[in-house]
Amino acid sequence: MKIDVLYEDNHLIIVNKPFCVPVQSDKTGDPCLLDMVKDFIKKRDNKPGNVFLGLAHRLDRPTSGVIVLAKTSKALSRMNELIRDNKIEKTYWAVTVAALPQDEGRMSDFLLKNSQKNMSRVVPNDNKGGKKATLDYELVGGSDNYFLYKIKLITGRHHQIRVQFSSRGASLRGDLKYGAPRSNKDGSIDLFAGKIKFVHPVSGEPIEVLGKIPDSNIWRHFSGIIV
Numbered sequence: 001m002k003i004d005v006l007y008e009d010n011h012l013i014i015v016n017k018p019f020c021v022p023v024q025s026d027k028t029g030d031p032c033l034l035d036m037v038k039d040f041i042k043k044r045d046n047k048p049g050n051v052f053l054g055l056a057h058r059l060d061r062p063t064s065g066v067i068v069l070a071k072t073s074k075a076l077s078r079m080n081e082l083i084r085d086n087k088i089e090k091t092y093w094a095v096t097v098a099a100l101p102q103d104e105g106r107m108s109d110f111l112l113k114n115s116q117k118n119m120s121r122v123v124p125n126d127n128k129g130g131k132k133a134t135l136d137y138e139l140v141g142g143s144d145n146y147f148l149y150k151i152k153l154i155t156g157r158h159h160q161i162r163v164q165f166s167s168r169g170a171s172l173r174g175d176l177k178y179g180a181p182r183s184n185k186d187g188s189i190d191l192f193a194g195k196i197k198f199v200h201p202v203s204g205e206p207i208e209v210l211g212k213i214p215d216s217n218i219w220r221h222f223s224g225i226i227v
Contacts, residue, residue, distance in 0.1 A: 001018065001021070001031070001036060003015055003036060003037055003040040004016040004018075004212060006066060006209050006210070006211065006212075007207065007209045009200075009203075010071065010072070011070065011071055011072050011074070011075035011200075011201070011202045011203075012068060012069070012070060012071060012075055012079075012200070012201075012207075013037065013041070013053075013069050013071055014066060014067070014068050014069070014196070014209050015033070015037060015066075015067060015069065016064070016065065016066060016067075016211050016212045017033055017059055017063075017064055017065060017066075017067045017193075018064055019062060019063065019064045019186060019187070019188035019214065020061060020062055020186065020187045020188055021033050021036075021061070022061045023055065023058050023059055023061070023067065024055065024058070026061075033067070034053060034055060034069070037053060037069055038050075038051045038053050039051075041053070041071075052071065052072065052073065053069050053070070053071060054069065054070040054073070054075075054076035055067075055069060055070075056068040056069065056070055056076065056079035056080065056083065057079075057083060057088075057156065059193055060159065060162070060189075060191070062174070062175075062187060062188050062189040062191075063188075063189060063191040063192065063193060064188070064191075064192055064193070064211070064214050065092070065192045065193025065194055065211040066193050066194065066195065066196045066209055066210070066211040067193070068196065072202075074201075074202060075201050075202055078201030078202065079201050081201075082198055082199070082201060083156070086154065086155075087198060087199070088196065088197070088198040089152065089195075089196070089197040089198065090152070090153045090156070090193065090195070090196055091150065091151065091152055091193075091194055091195040091196075091197075092150075092151040092152075092153065092161060092191060092192060092193050092194060093140075093148060093149065093150055093151070093191075093192045093194050093222070093226055094148070094149045094151055094161055094165065094172050094190065094191045094192075095146050095147070095148055095149075095172065095173045095190035095191075095218055095219075095222070096146065096147045096148075096149060096165060096170040096171065096172055096173065097145070097146065097147075097170070097171050097172075097173055097180055097181065098147070098169055098170045098171070099139065099142075099147045099170065100137070100139070100149075100165075100168055100169075100170050101168075103138065103139040104136075104137060104138040104139065105136070105137060106134065106135070106136050106137075107133075107134065107135050107136075107137065107164045107165075107168070108132070108133070108134045109122045109132075109133050109163075109164055109167065110122065110123050110124065110125045110127060110130035110131065110132055110133070111123070111130060111131055111133045111157050111158065111159075111160065111163055111164075112127060112129050112130045112131075113129075113131075113157075113158045119159065119163075119177060119178075120157065120158045120159045120160070120163045121163065121167075122163060122164070122167045131155075131157055132155060133155050133157040133160045133163075133164060134154035134155050135151055135152065135153050135154055135155070135160065135161065135164060136151070136152045136154065137149050137150070137151050137152075138150045138151075140225050141222050141225040143218070143221055143222075146173055146190075146218065147170070148222045148225060148226075149165075159178070161191060162175055162177070162178045162189070162191065163178060165178075166178035166179045172189050172190055172191055173189065173190040173218065174188055174189040174190055175189040175190075175191075184216075186216075188214070188216075190214075190218060190219070192211065192213065192214055192219070192226075193211060194210065194211045194213075194226060195208065195209070195210050195211065196208070196209050197209075213226055
């Protein structure tokens with residue numbers, strides 16, 4: 001697989017993750033993005049020994065888009081701090097099979113993760129183990145059968161966008177796990193991590209990186225809207 005580098009310096013490498021590639025190794029044993037990028041750096045730079053590379057955040061396997069990897073331990077620890085302090089702005093685009101009642105607004109729920117099923121669900125706020133999940137959304141486009149939403153994550157919970165949208169009757173296209181009527185042929189779901197903004201953890205410079213729009217008919221239909 002070709003590594004699609006969107007930004008790189010001495011401390012960070014930001015790449016565009018394709019659909020259906022796991023970020024980390026899992027029980028499937030399929031090649032993962034982390035190992036692929038390590039191998040890419042090792043070969044490109046002719047590095048002896050192991051390459052350090054740390055995950056600053058994650059994307060679900062069936063999604064695509066921007067993901068940040070740290071090339072130094074200093075950058076990794078500081079990126080983790082930025083995430084904990086909600087100082088990273090992530091913008092997603094999602095194609096849904098139904099429209100929400102309101103064209104824009106904020107979703108705020110408590111989510112409970114089931115690790116055995118690799119799923120999350122909305123629970124009452126007094127449920128033990130539930131974690132608050134918040135996002136802002138805006139309807140920005142549509143087709144005959146689908147709807148395009150721009151989403152800004154306030155928190156980053158397990159399957160957050162997928163759960164919160166499906167709990168309101170607007171499952172993501174292709175997302176059988178959370179209620180979509182049919183799967184996509186390539187096993188993807190139509191969720192795209194399209195943009196990330198933050199202050200560089202070492203240099204202090206502002207960073208804004210755009211992902212590459214997925215190469216499929218539905219995303220090409222919406223390509224002029226996504227900025």
